[in-house]
Amino acid sequence: MKITHQSKGSDLSAFAAFLAVAAHRSFRNAAVELDITPSAISHSIKMLEQRLKVRLFNRTTRSVSLTEAGERLAARLGPAMTSIEDALLEMEVNRGSPGGTVRINASEGAVRLVMKPVLARFLHEYPQVHLDIVSDGRLSDIVADGFDAGIRLAEAVPKDMIAVPVVKQVRFAVIASPAYFERQGRPDVPQDLLRHDCIRFRFESGAIYRWEFERRGVTERINVNGPLTLTDQPLMVEAAMDGVGIAFVPDHLAMDGLRDGRLERVLEDWCPAFPGLCLYYSGHRHVSSGLSALIRMLTE
The missing domain is CATH 3.40.190.10 (Periplasmic binding protein-like II)
Incomplete structure (x- = not known):
């Protein structure tokens, strides 16, 4: 698949589109990366395939994968496009x-x-x-x-x-509203959290975060329970302010509520700073x- 001297200036954008789809295995995600529409990506790939007279991707309604020819082209184009990008970036620095x-x-x-x-x-x-x-x-x-x-x-x-x-350092905080602590009491050690309503955090992978504590060389990992699970830590802070339960979040997210009294902190000696x-x-x-x-x- 030799690119001749007849290549048009649009080839660079077509090659960038091809490499983006190859990396993401998705026309939609490639479009997001390049800040263009999925239809523009699709058209660019179609034109490139027509000009090279070879299919580069296998497409189904659920997946996108490289053909053997596409794999070879991606292996050759990747380093070349990186060199071009680096040259342009050096021009930026010199400017x-x-x-x-x-x-x-x-x-x-x-x-x-x-x-x-x-x-x-x-x-x-x-x-x-x-x-x-x-x-x-x-x-x-x-x-x-x-x-x-x-x-x-x-x-x-x-x-x-x-x-x-x-x-330099990040520290987590165990927080809840004063009304919640008045109603349910305060945990004295991490194991006490198993008797409380906790606001859990779910990673995008689907896994639930186990709360991690440490004091004097003793480590505790608690698989808490509660009425609410979220993927948004600021929303966890708001739910704690509303009295839903106890949250475990980076302390900078809770500082406003701790300063004005809408939140209170517990188990502070079990929450050391880490890198x-x-x-x-x-x-x-x-x-x-x-x-x-x-x-x-x-x-x-």
């Missing part, structure tokens, strides 16, 4: 003014803690940079999913990534001027 799109993947809690405090200032100082922030609870593969960087607990950053600490959050990125890719500027601001 001196950060620009372009910076795609970040992080949980909602990490976005609130790390990104929210600097968003307005960063966009004011670097008006040519577009931040594309995707909040989800998955441990996303940032390279495969087309992100420039991610934000994650330090202990969960993949070993082959470059990690930049942006929050915080890192912004991380691939060491095999050129760091864009926009991402470099963001890292500088986050680490000030």
Whole structure:
């Protein structure tokens, strides 16, 4: 499948569309990454297949997979497109003014803690940079999913990534409303939580988080029960304020309620601080001027 001198300028966008679909195995997810419509992605792939006179994908109503020819093309195109992107990013750096799109993947809690405090200032100082922030609870593969960087607990950053600490420590808090504690009493040790109404957290994988505690070298993991399970930690805080039960969340999410008395904290001596959050990125890719500027601001 030799690309001749007759290739059109639109080939680069077609190749980018092809690689995005190959990475995601989904036309819809590839469209989200490239910020175009799924129909535009489909048309681009169709035109590429017609020009190359070969089928690149096997499509069904439920799945998308590469053909043998598609696998070969992806293996050859991937490094070439990376080299092109890196060359363009180097031009950005040489131009001196950060620009372009910076795609970040992080949980909602990490976005609130790390990104929210600097968003307005960063966009004011670097008006040519577009931040594309995707909040989800998955441990996303940032390279495969087309992100420039991610934000994650330090202990969960993949070993082959470059990690930049942006929050030194994180601490969880066991919280509930004063009315709940007055009605149901206060837990003195983690095992007491088994007798309480707890607001559980579900990961996007479907797994329920077991609450983890530690004191003087003793570790407790409690599989709590309760009337409510959520995937949204800020909503867990609101439910605790409303007296639904006890929540276990990063303490920065509960600070407003703790300050004004809508929430109270228990088991504090069982909730030690642990290594915080890192912004991380691939060491095999050129760091864009926009991402470099963001890292500088986050680490000030």
